Amino acid sequence: MPRFSYISHLQCPKCKKIYAHTEKQHLCSCGAPLLVDYDIDSLRAQWHPEDLQIRGTSLWRYHELLPVQSAHHVVSLSEGMTPLNSMPKMAESMGIKHLLMKDEGSIPTGTFKARGAAVGISKALELGVKSIIMPTNGNAGAAWSLYASRAGIQATIVMPVEAPEITRKECTIAGANLYLVDGLISDAGKMVAAELKEAPDLYDASTLKEPYRIEGKKTMGLEILEQLDWQVPDVILYPCGGGVGLIGIYKALRELQRLGWIGDRLPRLVAVQAEGCAPIVKAWEEGRAESEFWPHSKTVAFGINVPKALGDFLILEALKATEGYAIAIDDETVLQEQQRVARLEGAFICPEGAATFAAARQLRDKGWIKAEETVVTLNTGNGLKYPNTVQSDAPLLKPGTKLNDNRHKTK
Template sequence: MLFSYISHLFCPKCKKEYTTKEKHQLCECGSPLLVAYDLDTLKANLTPEMIQSRKPSLWRYHELLPVEDSKNVVSLGEGMTPLLEMPKLGKDMDIQHLYMKDEGIIPTGSFKARGAAVGVSKAKELGVQQLAMPTNGNAGAAWALYSSRAEIKATVVMPKDAPTITRNECAVAGANLYLVDGLISDAGKFISEAIKDWGLYDASTLKEPYRIEGKKTMGLEIAEQFSWRLPDVILYPTGGGVGLIGIYKALNELKELGWIKGKLPRLVAVQAENCAPIVKAWNEKKQESEFWPDSTTIAFGINVPKAIGDFLVLEALYNTNGYAIAVEEKQIIEEQKKVALLEGTFICPEGAATFLAARRLREQGWIKEDETVVALNTGLGIKYPNTVDIEVPILNLSDSLYKNV
């Protein structure tokens, strides 16, 4: 039995195909490339029961991942994150069956570890020695750390306002780290120049085909954790949108394998009101988004003014009767506090945005009371220490604690 049933790469726009044995970036038409698998053959060789007996990491799905030789797997134990019931928060929102897929406990503290694990593993398999990427923080941290484990040199450029902890993660991993006084789009310009000048492997979002394969394991896990019965709605904080694209890809592959039945979940792209290019395009029924000028949001990970895979995000929304929603900037942190108060979990601002979106969509009636809803929390709240502003009383040595309780 093969370790991977990868077949080829293909362009979703012009349909040109590429081999998986060589390094590829974008299609010659400029579109991201996607990975195809021999699902007909795999269907005869793999069952859900075989998956369930394996170790609890994303590599339990290795037949549906692009690494062809197990010796090239670079892993920190990522995957199989909890799917938590959120009953008190659900009651507060009037959603009876509310769940959180919690990516905060994954290595490097964010869902970016999934894309890094698979992307770096395939880069190793292809003989990559140096890679480069722009980042809003967490992706750069994850790729730097996994690259270190794979003995690949990483060059990372991030906005100077990116979370400090992600900067530290890159530095301690030995990456060539640079800060730019601008947005991720500005960081991308520096990376493009470096790649052109030095021939580095471009690990930018969707400019290599394999990050998405790591991200799609969120969809595979959700399906398995629901015993191959799907929820009604999945909400995802959307910047570059790779996770949402990946979840949609995963569910379609599972459907083709015959492991899931019926309609796919309605997918929701969640953005912040000050950076909402996907929402604008969706409202206007367009196939691609426009660059969002002067973008800013406290949910820094989704501060992406223009996503190269925007047409794939919008396709996933249209094909699942989904939704794109921009939430109020001032309410994101309030929702973050409410999640911690009611459910005891300190989530990242991007995750809080998804719960805020669920609240708003329930108020609008788009989400029904009895529907099963999954919100993605994409990282640890403690990676954003400056988002919560608190005042704590200081005790004098002569004070009694009970007087202050």
């Protein structure tokens, strides 16, 4: 008989120890994050691509491959099935025949973080969690606060004072306990760890310290493949901080292979970082399996300002397995590309998303991306959440004044 979810267990990707998904779990005893596994053999016989045709457009259309066992516990704001837009003018400027953008700016809360929050909060509700705590660079905290309020769960959020101001307001209006730190997300993480020692009943929702955020993020990969009629693109570029989305997309691809919905060929995954914070790029260039802490990190693409990712070994494994790439982009180039996307394609994207376009351009120039390939960039959020990335200099006119040659200028 079909089940709502075919979740089987949790497993450590390092030591392979197995954990029950029916209890609250965080890291493995060896310190690695846990990943969700599914009964793919049973699911393969019960679930087929055509079954999706009559379903709604939220990410819960893939509920068999998500960890929540009962529809009763689903907490949703109709997140998912964001546009996969053709970018013909950008493609022409780069010399790429097929350039597409997965645009997460239209999702609830304005960023892809809503995906992880929807699934993470839903599973927390199913496990009986009453209160969560997490460090954040802003957008994840905002999303988890809003979804937690919908679920009746109390959220405590700790974020750097330099995080986008709008994310503070989202946390506050959702009723979260918000704390600002004069430091980086790594400093916020240390404060959360200290609080958990004092209040062990709090549920640690830090990146990859609970197993279910990644399951929400992987739906980006499921959607991309469905939107391409299960035809695998050649390249997917992802702005990489904690890297949960990239890990999730790779996980989705592997699960689709096991289901038999796609063949053996996988897209080459690209981790895009900022020059001011590029630990994954450094580790990849040096051929290492894990990254080192990046000191004094700073970038205008604040969402990828993560000096050390807990899942770094999983990111690097995905790049290696797909013959991918890791590349760092400087802030000036990020802002230039953000402006170019708006002026050529009419899309106000976030700086992290702009970094993926800059990376595609540079990788095309290197010849790593070929002209005839199908390339997908991930825009992870709405540019309106980063108003300080654009400076507007408009003349102030008295009523009745002729416009003449005064024109709106964007720096």
